[in-house]
Amino acid sequence: MxxxxxxxxxxxxxxxxxxxxxxxxxxxxxxxxxxxxxxxxxxxxxxxxxxxxxxxxxxxxxxxxxxxxxxxxxxxxxxxxxxxxxxxxxxxxxxxxxxxxxxxxxxxxxxxxxxxxxxxxxxxxxxxxxxxxxxxxxxxxxxxxxxxxxxxxxxxxxxxxxxxxxxxxxxxxxxxRPVDDVYRATYRRVLSRNQRFYERYPQDVARGQRIVDYLLTHDVRLPSGGRLTARRFQQVGMGFGASNGFEEVHYLLENAFVAGAHGPEINFVFLRALESMQPFDTNPIYALLHEPCYCQGAAANWSAARVQAEFPAFDLHAAANGQTPVYLMGEMIFPWMFEDYAYLQPLQAAAEILAAYDGWPRLxxxxxxxxxxxxxxxxxxxxxxxxxxxxxxxxxxxxxxxxxxxxxxxxxxxxxxxxxxxxxxxxxxxxxxx
Incomplete structure (x- = not known):
């Protein structure tokens, strides 16, 4: 020592x-x-x-x-x-x-x-x-x-x-309880939080839809590398569980666009702020072991990604078409994160091995x-x-x-x-x- x-x-x-x-x-x-x-x-x-x-x-x-x-x-x-x-x-x-x-x-x-x-x-x-x-x-x-x-x-x-x-x-x-039970409960809780968020800030429904529509049709790069995809934007709801989470997201959304050389574009200030809200690059243990921290003698097999199919409210294309609000994600982890986050990309193969591993000891x-x-x-x-x-x-x-x-x-x-x-x-x- x-x-x-x-x-x-x-x-x-x-x-x-x-x-x-x-x-x-x-x-x-x-x-x-x-x-x-x-x-x-x-x-x-x-x-x-x-x-x-x-x-x-x-x-x-x-x-x-x-x-x-x-x-x-x-x-x-x-x-x-x-x-x-x-x-x-x-x-x-x-x-x-x-x-x-x-x-x-x-x-x-x-x-x-x-x-x-x-x-x-x-x-x-x-x-x-x-x-x-x-x-x-x-x-x-x-x-x-x-x-x-x-x-x-x-x-x-x-x-x-x-x-x-x-x-x-x-x-x-x-x-x-198995990991899928945990994520089903999490999706229900996150959905409820989204509904409360939009009740507080109804003006953010249109803002979120506009951002998703833009990201689905444009290649937007982040200051530290990697691409801001619509699915990555959807993860800004992770902070909804904290007492200031609604306000943090609201103030982010209200600065999403600026008038650029070729028309409206995503604000650089918005990009910097969003990156600061997503520490997966600097804290990769969270992305690699969040699902396995619920596993005992079983594999996670990307539980959150599989369970998402049971919750169609989180579909981004419906939001981009103006049919639903953009329902933001909580602390779910997805395999695509190892594509969209520049400094998770080198860990993609290891993440797949960990997701499939079923030898986790009892906790x-x-x-x-x-x-x-x-x-x-x-x-x-x-x-x-x-x-x-x-x-x-x-x-x-x-x-x-x-x-x-x-x-x-x-x-x-x-x-x-x-x-x-x-x-x-x-x-x-x-x-x-x-």
């Missing part, structure tokens, strides 16, 4: 780099680095505090970069020494990108490498880090947001002895969860676009002793939007104060 400490106003930060096996089943094989940032309040630098480790949503996203003592971190630092974990392949951990995968000799080798980046490997990394920082006999508390909550359900299944408590926000995954042990003795407090968002509420309730009833808070006060980003209150209530639930 290599560590470096420094201070920003109100916080002392310590950077830790840990070496872990790429494949925990082969502890003496290839090693990768996992980065984690320790955060403690200045006035508690030398205090003997318990640890709280944070699991970020995703998959494939780095932990937050603290710039002040605010949000959920402010509440956590009253009681804990916080560890912000860059899950393997993200942030300052050994990166997984089109550049790093290019060193491998074949698509099969790339796919075999990527198979080591699901929640089970992330949990085993965390256990190795816990034993180094806290000691083998000292469990820690974990906070998981969205996919981070999925990771905590895996943690409770594989290594409950490592947890003093678990706090989950928007991350109660189904324990047993959850239902028997262990039914006998759970780790205190768990969870928040589920009633209108969550990303995690089906009915499935979350099934999981909550399965995990012994889990305390569940259900609310429609927040969208999926509740921890980011009002973190001090959200975490405070979960801790009160954990300690029996509410």
């Amino acid at each position: 290599i560590s470096t400490s420094y201070q920003i106003p109100g916080l002392v930060l310590t950077d830790h780099d840990f070496s872990v096996p790429l494949d925990h089943a082969q502890p003496h094989g290839e090693q990768i680095s996992v980065f984690a940032r320790e955060v403690v309040a200045v006035d508690k630098t030398h205090a003997n505090l318990p640890w709280l480790v944070f699991f970020q949503g995703g998959p494939g996203y780095a932990s937050p970069r603290p710039d002040s003592n605010g949000g959920w971190l402010k509440r956590a630092l009253r009681d804990y020494r916080v560890l912000l974990l860059d899950q393997r392949g993200t942030g300052r951990s050994t990166p997984l990108t089109f550049q790093t995968l290019a060193r491998l000799p074949s698509p099969q080798a790339q796919a075999d490498y990527v198979k080591n980046f699901r929640a089970d490997a992330i949990v085993r990394d965390a256990e190795a880090i816990r034993q180094t920082l806290a000691g083998a006999e000292t469990p820690w508390t974990a906070l998981g947001q969205s996919f981070g909550g999925f990771c905590l359900l895996t943690y409770l299944s594989l290594a409950p002895q490592g947890l003093a408590a678990a706090l989950i926000t928007g991350g109660l995954a189904s324990l047993t 959850y042990d239902v028997d262990v969860l039914r006998a759970n003795r780790v205190p768990v407090a969870a928040l589920s968002y009633y209108d969550d676009m990303y995690v089906e509420m009915a499935f979350a309730e099934e999981t909550a009833h399965t995990v012994r002793g889990l305390k569940l808070w259900v609310t429609n006060e927040y969208d999926h980003n509740g921890l980011r939007a009002d973190g001090e209150r959200v975490l405070g209530r979960l801790l009160d639930m954990l300690h029996g104060a509410v």
Whole structure:
């Protein structure tokens, strides 16, 4: 372990780099680095505090970069020494990108490498880090947001002895349902969000139709490479699950066109903004492993693409002809993305191998969860676009002793939007104060 400490106003930060096996089943094989940032309040630098480790949503996203003592971190630092974990392949951990995968000799080798980046490997990394920082006999508390909550359900299944408590926000995954069930529920939720969006911004119906019609008949190139196709534009609805998602898309659409040398054309400002909303190039783990993160002993086989046929409302040609609004997509992944996104193109063959792979190990042990003795407090968002509420309730009833808070006060980003209150209530639930 290599560590470096420094201070920003109100916080002392310590950077830790840990070496872990790429494949925990082969502890003496290839090693990768996992980065984690320790955060403690200045006035508690030398205090003997318990640890709280944070699991970020995703998959494939780095932990937050603290710039002040605010949000959920402010509440956590009253009681804990916080560890912000860059899950393997993200942030300052050994990166997984089109550049790093290019060193491998074949698509099969790339796919075999990527198979080591699901929640089970992330949990085993965390256990190795816990034993180094806290000691083998000292469990820690974990906070998981969205996919981070999925990771905590895996943690409770594989290594409950490592947890003093678990706090989950928007991350109660189904324990047993097949991936197609997940995407059917997702399409229904996304369709409902679209309807609410157009109720708020009816003027955007025509704007969306005009954009799709233009993209179906013109070759539009993006600033960083690749083509803006109509189907890629349709993915801007991914943010609809956040509290500011409708506004972000609305303000994007209102600047879609400018008067160019040969008539109306897509605004360069629009293209730049759209690219910033689509991080698949820079976070390829999401595109490669989003569907497999729901798979246990079965292949995904491009579930979202197959299930889409059951939801004709998302047909782009009907929208271009003015027959329906453009129904925007949520967090669905499609095989065509490895054609349209310039920096996913080198990973297309590996993505096909991963989509067809049916040897994914189990992530959850239902028997262990039914006998759970780790205190768990969870928040589920009633209108969550990303995690089906009915499935979350099934999981909550399965995990012994889990305390569940259900609310429609927040969208999926509740921890980011009002973190001090959200975490405070979960801790009160954990300690029996509410």
